[in-house]
Amino acid sequence: ETGVTQSPTHLIKTRGQQVTLRCSSQSGHNTVSWYQQALGQGPQFIFQYYREEENGRGNFPPRFSGLQFPNYSSELNVNALELDDSALYLCASSSGRIGVGYTFGSGTRLTVV
Protein backbone atom coordinates (compact mmCIF):
# COMPACT_ATOMS: atom_id res chain seq x y z
CA GLU A 1 0.00 0.00 0.00
CA THR A 2 1.51 3.34 -1.03
CA GLY A 3 1.15 6.45 1.07
CA VAL A 4 0.34 10.02 0.12
CA THR A 5 3.07 11.68 -1.90
CA GLN A 6 3.46 15.37 -2.62
CA SER A 7 5.67 17.22 -5.04
CA PRO A 8 7.74 19.26 -5.03
CA THR A 9 9.02 19.18 -1.45
CA HIS A 10 10.29 22.75 -1.53
CA LEU A 11 9.56 25.67 -3.81
CA ILE A 12 10.57 29.33 -3.97
CA LYS A 13 8.43 31.71 -5.99
CA THR A 14 8.27 35.44 -6.54
CA ARG A 15 5.27 37.53 -5.51
CA GLY A 16 2.71 37.67 -8.32
CA GLN A 17 3.73 34.35 -9.84
CA GLN A 18 1.59 31.23 -10.08
CA VAL A 19 2.34 27.83 -8.57
CA THR A 20 1.03 24.28 -8.96
CA LEU A 21 1.44 21.70 -6.22
CA ARG A 22 0.73 18.01 -6.72
CA CYS A 23 -0.58 15.20 -4.56
CA SER A 24 -0.96 11.48 -5.18
CA SER A 25 -3.52 9.90 -2.90
CA GLN A 26 -3.07 6.70 -0.96
CA SER A 27 -4.16 3.56 -2.74
CA GLY A 28 -7.91 2.99 -2.25
CA HIS A 29 -8.63 6.61 -1.27
CA ASN A 30 -10.96 8.68 -3.46
CA THR A 31 -10.90 11.98 -1.57
CA VAL A 32 -8.15 14.59 -1.34
CA SER A 33 -8.16 17.54 1.03
CA TRP A 34 -5.70 20.42 1.00
CA TYR A 35 -4.51 22.37 4.01
CA GLN A 36 -2.27 25.39 4.52
CA GLN A 37 -0.04 25.33 7.59
CA ALA A 38 1.64 28.62 8.43
CA LEU A 39 4.69 28.52 10.68
CA GLY A 40 3.70 27.77 14.26
CA GLN A 41 0.03 27.28 13.42
CA GLY A 42 -2.34 24.39 12.91
CA PRO A 43 -3.34 23.34 9.39
CA GLN A 44 -6.17 25.35 7.84
CA PHE A 45 -8.61 23.73 5.44
CA ILE A 46 -8.45 25.03 1.87
CA PHE A 47 -10.76 22.66 -0.02
CA GLN A 48 -11.60 19.04 -0.67
CA TYR A 49 -12.07 17.07 -3.86
CA TYR A 50 -14.25 13.99 -4.02
CA ARG A 51 -14.65 12.05 -7.27
CA GLU A 52 -13.18 14.94 -9.27
CA GLU A 53 -15.50 17.61 -7.87
CA GLU A 54 -14.88 20.27 -5.24
CA ASN A 55 -16.76 19.05 -2.20
CA GLY A 56 -16.19 21.90 0.21
CA ARG A 57 -14.09 25.00 0.63
CA GLY A 58 -12.56 26.89 3.53
CA ASN A 59 -12.03 30.63 3.86
CA PHE A 60 -9.56 31.05 1.00
CA PRO A 61 -9.87 33.42 -1.98
CA PRO A 62 -10.66 32.21 -5.52
CA ARG A 63 -7.01 32.48 -6.55
CA PHE A 64 -6.64 29.15 -4.71
CA SER A 65 -8.05 26.52 -7.04
CA GLY A 66 -7.69 22.82 -7.58
CA LEU A 67 -8.31 19.76 -9.64
CA GLN A 68 -8.76 16.08 -9.04
CA PHE A 69 -7.98 13.56 -11.75
CA PRO A 70 -9.63 10.19 -12.54
CA ASN A 71 -6.84 8.39 -10.64
CA TYR A 72 -7.76 10.58 -7.61
CA SER A 73 -4.49 12.50 -7.64
CA SER A 74 -4.91 16.24 -7.20
CA GLU A 75 -3.38 19.62 -7.90
CA LEU A 76 -3.50 22.85 -5.93
CA ASN A 77 -3.01 26.01 -7.97
CA VAL A 78 -2.34 29.40 -6.46
CA ASN A 79 -2.38 32.49 -8.68
CA ALA A 80 -1.00 35.96 -7.97
CA LEU A 81 1.16 34.74 -5.10
CA GLU A 82 1.40 36.94 -2.02
CA LEU A 83 4.07 36.91 0.69
CA ASP A 84 1.49 35.53 3.17
CA ASP A 85 1.06 32.45 0.99
CA SER A 86 4.41 31.23 2.31
CA ALA A 87 3.53 28.08 4.24
CA LEU A 88 3.61 24.30 4.29
CA TYR A 89 0.88 22.93 2.03
CA LEU A 90 -0.41 19.56 3.09
CA CYS A 91 -2.69 17.22 1.26
CA ALA A 92 -4.56 14.41 2.95
CA SER A 93 -6.33 11.54 1.30
CA SER A 94 -9.21 9.59 2.73
CA SER A 95 -11.90 7.17 1.74
CA GLY A 96 -15.16 9.03 1.43
CA ARG A 97 -16.07 12.64 2.04
CA ILE A 98 -16.20 12.58 5.82
CA GLY A 99 -12.98 13.83 7.37
CA VAL A 100 -11.94 10.64 9.10
CA GLY A 101 -9.09 8.34 8.29
CA TYR A 102 -7.03 11.17 6.89
CA THR A 103 -3.52 10.25 5.79
CA PHE A 104 -1.33 13.28 5.31
CA GLY A 105 1.47 13.72 2.86
CA SER A 106 4.78 15.25 3.91
CA GLY A 107 3.84 18.58 2.39
CA THR A 108 5.29 21.17 0.05
CA ARG A 109 7.14 24.06 1.67
CA LEU A 110 6.34 27.17 -0.40
CA THR A 111 8.33 30.34 0.09
CA VAL A 112 7.17 33.52 -1.64
CA VAL A 113 9.77 36.27 -1.90
Added chain:
Amino acid sequence: GENVEQHPSTLSVQEGDSAVIKCTYSDSASNYFPWYKQELGKRPQLIIDIRSNVGEKKDQRIAVTLNKTAKHFSLHITETQPEDSAVYFCAATPSGAGSYQLTFGKGTKLSVIP
Protein backbone atom coordinates in the same frame (compact mmCIF):
# COMPACT_ATOMS: atom_id res chain seq x y z
CA GLY B 1 -18.05 27.70 11.77
CA GLU B 2 -16.19 25.45 14.17
CA ASN B 3 -13.50 26.97 16.39
CA VAL B 4 -10.97 24.84 18.29
CA GLU B 5 -8.87 26.26 21.13
CA GLN B 6 -5.84 24.31 22.38
CA HIS B 7 -3.82 24.73 25.61
CA PRO B 8 -1.05 24.96 26.55
CA SER B 9 0.96 26.15 23.57
CA THR B 10 4.15 24.72 25.08
CA LEU B 11 4.64 21.98 27.66
CA SER B 12 7.83 20.64 29.22
CA VAL B 13 7.81 17.48 31.32
CA GLN B 14 10.43 15.22 32.82
CA GLU B 15 10.81 11.82 31.25
CA GLY B 16 8.43 9.39 32.93
CA ASP B 17 5.94 12.05 33.96
CA SER B 18 2.49 12.50 32.42
CA ALA B 19 1.46 15.19 29.93
CA VAL B 20 -2.03 16.55 29.42
CA ILE B 21 -3.17 18.74 26.52
CA LYS B 22 -6.65 20.25 26.46
CA CYS B 23 -8.90 21.44 23.65
CA THR B 24 -12.29 23.09 23.53
CA TYR B 25 -14.59 23.29 20.53
CA SER B 26 -17.50 25.54 19.69
CA ASP B 27 -19.86 23.44 17.54
CA SER B 28 -21.90 21.18 19.82
CA ALA B 29 -22.77 19.01 16.80
CA SER B 30 -19.11 18.06 16.17
CA ASN B 31 -18.78 14.31 16.35
CA TYR B 32 -15.20 13.29 15.58
CA PHE B 33 -12.06 14.40 17.41
CA PRO B 34 -8.62 13.23 16.22
CA TRP B 35 -5.22 14.01 17.65
CA TYR B 36 -2.16 14.38 15.45
CA LYS B 37 1.55 14.31 16.26
CA GLN B 38 3.88 16.29 14.04
CA GLU B 39 7.62 15.95 14.40
CA LEU B 40 9.85 18.67 13.02
CA GLY B 41 9.78 18.64 9.22
CA LYS B 42 7.45 15.66 9.04
CA ARG B 43 3.82 15.01 8.23
CA PRO B 44 1.07 15.09 10.86
CA GLN B 45 0.34 11.55 11.99
CA LEU B 46 -2.88 10.40 13.61
CA ILE B 47 -2.16 9.03 17.08
CA ILE B 48 -5.64 8.56 18.50
CA ASP B 49 -9.19 9.66 17.82
CA ILE B 50 -12.56 9.59 19.55
CA ARG B 51 -16.16 9.86 18.44
CA SER B 52 -18.87 11.76 20.23
CA ASN B 53 -20.64 8.60 21.40
CA VAL B 54 -17.60 7.56 23.46
CA GLY B 55 -16.26 9.24 26.61
CA GLU B 56 -12.76 7.79 26.73
CA LYS B 57 -10.39 5.80 24.56
CA LYS B 58 -6.98 4.37 25.40
CA ASP B 59 -4.11 3.03 23.33
CA GLN B 60 -1.15 1.95 25.42
CA ARG B 61 0.35 5.14 26.95
CA ILE B 62 -2.07 7.47 25.17
CA ALA B 63 -5.65 8.24 26.12
CA VAL B 64 -8.24 10.75 25.03
CA THR B 65 -11.26 11.88 27.04
CA LEU B 66 -14.29 13.75 25.75
CA ASN B 67 -16.79 15.84 27.68
CA LYS B 68 -19.60 16.69 25.29
CA THR B 69 -21.49 18.82 27.81
CA ALA B 70 -18.49 21.08 28.38
CA LYS B 71 -17.35 20.74 24.76
CA HIS B 72 -13.81 19.83 25.61
CA PHE B 73 -11.49 16.91 25.01
CA SER B 74 -8.05 16.09 26.31
CA LEU B 75 -5.00 14.06 25.36
CA HIS B 76 -3.19 12.22 28.14
CA ILE B 77 0.27 10.75 27.66
CA THR B 78 1.64 8.67 30.53
CA GLU B 79 5.25 7.59 31.16
CA THR B 80 6.53 10.13 28.67
CA GLN B 81 9.65 9.33 26.66
CA PRO B 82 12.02 11.63 24.74
CA GLU B 83 10.54 10.37 21.46
CA ASP B 84 7.18 11.83 22.51
CA SER B 85 8.70 15.28 21.94
CA ALA B 86 6.78 16.86 19.04
CA VAL B 87 3.95 19.26 18.27
CA TYR B 88 0.51 17.84 19.00
CA PHE B 89 -2.65 19.08 17.29
CA CYS B 90 -6.24 18.45 18.25
CA ALA B 91 -8.97 18.73 15.65
CA ALA B 92 -12.73 18.50 15.33
CA THR B 93 -15.07 17.64 12.53
CA PRO B 94 -18.41 19.42 12.47
CA SER B 95 -21.44 17.45 11.46
CA GLY B 96 -23.63 18.24 8.49
CA ALA B 97 -22.41 20.34 5.59
CA GLY B 98 -19.00 20.90 7.15
CA SER B 99 -18.24 17.28 7.83
CA TYR B 100 -15.63 17.07 5.11
CA GLN B 101 -13.06 19.23 6.88
CA LEU B 102 -11.00 19.13 10.03
CA THR B 103 -10.67 22.27 12.13
CA PHE B 104 -7.35 22.21 13.98
CA GLY B 105 -6.13 23.81 17.16
CA LYS B 106 -2.93 25.83 17.06
CA GLY B 107 -0.81 23.06 18.49
CA THR B 108 1.11 22.22 21.65
CA LYS B 109 4.88 21.83 21.55
CA LEU B 110 5.72 19.03 23.97
CA SER B 111 9.29 18.68 25.19
CA VAL B 112 10.23 15.62 27.22
CA ILE B 113 13.40 16.23 29.20
CA PRO B 114 15.58 13.12 29.72
